[in-house]
Amino acid sequence: MYSPRFHRIAETDRPKIVLTVDGRPVDAADGDTLLTVLMRHDGWVRDSEFDGQRRAGFCAMGACQDCWLTLADGQRLRACTTVARTGMAIVRKPATHD
Numbered sequence: 001m002y003s004p005r006f007h008r009i010a011e012t013d014r015p016k017i018v019l020t021v022d023g024r025p026v027d028a029a030d031g032d033t034l035l036t037v038l039m040r041h042d043g044w045v046r047d048s049e050f051d052g053q054r055r056a057g058f059c060a061m062g063a064c065q066d067c068w069l070t071l072a073d074g075q076r077l078r079a080c081t082t083v084a085r086t087g088m089a090i091v092r093k094p095a096t097h098d
């Protein structure tokens with residue numbers, strides 16, 4: 001079972017938005033990156049294509065390429081450099097590590 005890695009301790013009054021992660025609604029603050037959304041949600045971004053281990057990003061600044069995600073419409077995005085928007089639907093591989 002994975003758990004949140006980030007916890008909001010400031011800016012708690014920012015407007016809320018809702019997107020989905022693997023079909024489940026997830027709330028976020030307007031302006032959060034997708035990396036922040038996932039780290040606050042369940043603490044992982046994707047499964048590694050090499051060994052299947054869960055990844056959580058590394059650099060958080062667009063350099064390492066460890067945070068690529070796929071949206072339901074097939075669009076691929078870096079989680080750390082993409083601002084979350086209402087209605088986005090993140091689709092990760094089916095969970096096999098829980």
Ligand code: FES
Pocket residue numbers: 056057058059060061062063064065066067068078079080081
């Ligand atoms: S965490 Fe390194 S590119 Fe996104």
